[in-house]
Amino acid sequence: MTTAVAAPTARGVVNPHAGSASLPVQVLVLARRSIKGALSRPQGYMPAVIMPLLLLTINSSGLSDATRIPGFPADRFLDFLLVITFMQAALFATSNAGLGLARDIEEGFMDRLALTPMRTGALVTAQISGAVVIAFGAAIVYIIIGLATQVDFHSGVLGVLLLLVLATWTAFCFAAIGAWLALRSGSSEALQGIFPLLFASLFLSTLNMPRDLIEAEWFQVVTRFNPVSYMVDGMRSLIITGWDGRALLEMVAVLALVSGIGIAGCARALRRRQAQG
Amino acid sequence: MQRSSEDNGIEVRGLVKQFKTGPKAVDGIDIDVAPGEIYGFLGPNGAGKSTTVNMLVTLLPPTAGRATVAGWDISTQGPDVRKTIGAALQAVALDNFLTAREHLRLIAALQGITGPRARTRADELLHRVGLEEAADRKVGGFSGGMKRRLDLALALVHEPRVLFLDEPTTGLDPQSRTSLWEEVRRLAREDGVTVFLTTQYLEEADVLADRVGIINRGVIVAEGTPAALKAEIGAPTIEIVPTGDDDRVAMSRVLEQFGELHPEAGSPGSVAVRLDQDLAKRASLVTIIRAIDEAGLQVAEVRQHDPSLDDVFLAKTGRTLEGATDAEAGVAEPVAR
Numbered sequence: 001m002t003t004a005v006a007a008p009t010a011r012g013v014v015n016p017h018a019g020s021a022s023l024p025v026q027v028l029v030l031a032r033r034s035i036k037g038a039l040s041r042p043q044g045y046m047p048a049v050i051m052p053l054l055l056l057t058i059n060s061s062g063l064s065d066a067t068r069i070p071g072f073p074a075d076r077f078l079d080f081l082l083v084i085t086f087m088q089a090a091l092f093a094t095s096n097a098g099l100g101l102a103r104d105i106e107e108g109f110m111d112r113l114a115l116t117p118m119r120t121g122a123l124v125t126a127q128i129s130g131a132v133v134i135a136f137g138a139a140i141v142y143i144i145i146g147l148a149t150q151v152d153f154h155s156g157v158l159g160v161l162l163l164l165v166l167a168t169w170t171a172f173c174f175a176a177i178g179a180w181l182a183l184r185s186g187s188s189e190a191l192q193g194i195f196p197l198l199f200a201s202l203f204l205s206t207l208n209m210p211r212d213l214i215e216a217e218w219f220q221v222v223t224r225f226n227p228v229s230y231m232v233d234g235m236r237s238l239i240i241t242g243w244d245g246r247a248l249l250e251m252v253a254v255l256a257l258v259s260g261i262g263i264a265g266c267a268r269a270l271r272r273r274q275a276q277g
Numbered sequence: 278m279q280r281s282s283e284d285n286g287i288e289v290r291g292l293v294k295q296f297k298t299g300p301k302a303v304d305g306i307d308i309d310v311a312p313g314e315i316y317g318f319l320g321p322n323g324a325g326k327s328t329t330v331n332m333l334v335t336l337l338p339p340t341a342g343r344a345t346v347a348g349w350d351i352s353t354q355g356p357d358v359r360k361t362i363g364a365a366l367q368a369v370a371l372d373n374f375l376t377a378r379e380h381l382r383l384i385a386a387l388q389g390i391t392g393p394r395a396r397t398r399a400d401e402l403l404h405r406v407g408l409e410e411a412a413d414r415k416v417g418g419f420s421g422g423m424k425r426r427l428d429l430a431l432a433l434v435h436e437p438r439v440l441f442l443d444e445p446t447t448g449l450d451p452q453s454r455t456s457l458w459e460e461v462r463r464l465a466r467e468d469g470v471t472v473f474l475t476t477q478y479l480e481e482a483d484v485l486a487d488r489v490g491i492i493n494r495g496v497i498v499a500e501g502t503p504a505a506l507k508a509e510i511g512a513p514t515i516e517i518v519p520t521g522d523d524d525r526v527a528m529s530r531v532l533e534q535f536g537e538l539h540p541e542a543g544s545p546g547s548v549a550v551r552l553d554q555d556l557a558k559r560a561s562l563v564t565i566i567r568a569i570d571e572a573g574l575q576v577a578e579v580r581q582h583d584p585s586l587d588d589v590f591l592a593k594t595g596r597t598l599e600g601a602t603d604a605e606a607g608v609a610e611p612v613a614r
Contacts, residue, residue, distance in 0.1 A: 020356065020360060020387070020388065020389050021386055021387055021388075021389050021391075025386065026386075026387060029383060029386045029387065030383075033372065033375065033379075033383060036374070036375075037372065037374040037375075040374045040415075041374065104372075107370055107371075107372075108366070108368045108369075108370030109370045109371065109372055110370075111336055111366065111370060112366070112370040112371070112428075112431070113384075113387065114336060114359075115334060115336070115359060115362070115363075115364050115366075115432075116359060116384060116387040116388055117356050117359050117360050117387065117388065117389075118387045274338075275338060
C-alpha cells in the first residue's frame, strides 16, 4: 500500500484578503443559515409544531379513560401526555439536522463550504444547533399551550425551566443521531428510511402508559430497554409528580449517554468522510 | 504575463490517487504552473481531471506523492491552502434557500471578511458577474448559467491568489462563456492570479491557456503551449474542391507532390492533402494554388485545416475528446472561394 508522502513544512503565500472566522463565529453563521433554511420551508417546521399538537389532541381525548385505571399517576390524560409534544419536537430535530446535512452532502454544498477555511465540524455543529433552536422554540410553544389548557406543572416555575432545558437536550440527542446518520449515509433517502424506526421507538416506550400499568410483559421489557422511556419519564415527572430525583437522574444519565454516542458517532463519521474525500 | 513576486504557483510531484476499486484515477503526475499562468488541464470524462483538482483543493487526500499550492502543502497545510485558493468545482453547489447576496456574505464570513468590507465585496462581485438584479432572489430559481456565475463569484470572495476552475463553462450560453473567459483572462493578466482550468472544450483551452496539459487514464500524455502541441502534430491539411467532378483525379496528382492525400479528411467532392512537415515550412497556400493553376485546373473552394488540440489528443491517446463539439474540434475555416 502506498501512502502520501508528508512534505517538509513549507511556508507559502499568505492571502492578505483572507483570514478565517473563529469556530464559534463559523457555527453561528452556519446555524443562522440552517435555521433560516428550515424556517423558509413550511414542511421543515410545520410538522414539528402541528404533529405533536395533533397527537396530543387525538390521544388525550381517545385515551382519557385511562385515568380511571387504578394507580394511574395523573388526573388528566392531557397532563400525562403533554410530554409527547416535546418528544415529537425532538424527533423532528433528527430530521431537521439530519436531512439538512444529508442535503448539503448530496448537493455538494458541504464541499463548497469545505473549500473555505471552515472546520467541517462547524457545519455539523451548526446543523445540530439549528435543529435544537427550532425544537427549543417549539418547546416554549408547548409549555404555553400547556399553561393555556391548565396543565398543572407540579414542579413549579423552576421545574418548567428545567423541563425546557431537558426538552432542548433531548432534541440535541436526536439531532446528533440524525447528523451521525447523515454523515454515515450521505443520503437523505437513507435517512428518511430510518425515521419510521425512530417514530416506532417513541411508541414502544412509556409514552402512552406508565410501565407498571402496561399489561403485555414483552412491552414492559421493551420499555425498560428503550432509552426514550427514561426521557419521557424524566420530563413527565416535572409535570405530573413534582421533583422526582430518580426519574430526573435516570433521564440525565440517558441523555448524557445518547449525546456522547451521537457526538462520537458524528466525529467518527466525519473523520471517515474526510479521509475518503 | 504578469509575474507576482510571491510564489503563487502550483507544484505537483508524483501525485497518485487510488480509490478502493478500479485502476489508479491519477497515476503519478507531475505539473508545474507558474505564478499568474493559466494552465489548461484537458482530458475526456474519467481521465482524472476532477480527481486531480479535488486533491489540489484539499477535498481529497492523495494516496501518494506531494503537491504545493502557493507554497502550501496540500496534505499537511490544508487550511493555509484553502485561505489562498478559490475554486469553482464541476458541480455547482449552492443552497437553494439562500439568495445570491446571502451566499456571498456567508462565504465572506467563513473567510473572515465581515462588516462593510463584506458588503462592498459582495456588491462588487455581483456587479462583476452580472447578477446585481438577481442579488436578492433565492438561487433555487436561477438558471444554470446564473448559478455558474454565482459559483465563480463565491470562488473570488477573498481575492484568491490561485484559482481552480473545474469545467467552468459547461452549460453556459456562448455569451456567458465569453464573458467568463474575459474575466479569467483579466484575473490572470491584471491581478496575477494563477489559474488551473480543467475543460473538455478544446476551444476554451486554446483561447485561454498559456500552457496545456493533456491527461488520459490518470497519466499526463502531453504538455506545452497550445501552439507547440499543435506544431508537434504536424502541418495543416489543405482541402481543394475542384470546379468539375472530372478534375478530381488530376487535382489529386497535383496535390500529391505536397504531401499525403487524406480522402477521409475532406468533404465529398474535394481532395485533401496533409502537407509534409518539411514542405509545409517552405510551401505556402499560394504555392499550391499556383501549381493547380499551372496544371490548368479550376478551383471552386479552398479550405485550410490547421491541427487542433483534438488532433493532438488523437495523436497522443488514439481517441478523440468526448464532449468536443464540431466547432471546437478544428472544423475547417474557408480561406478562399
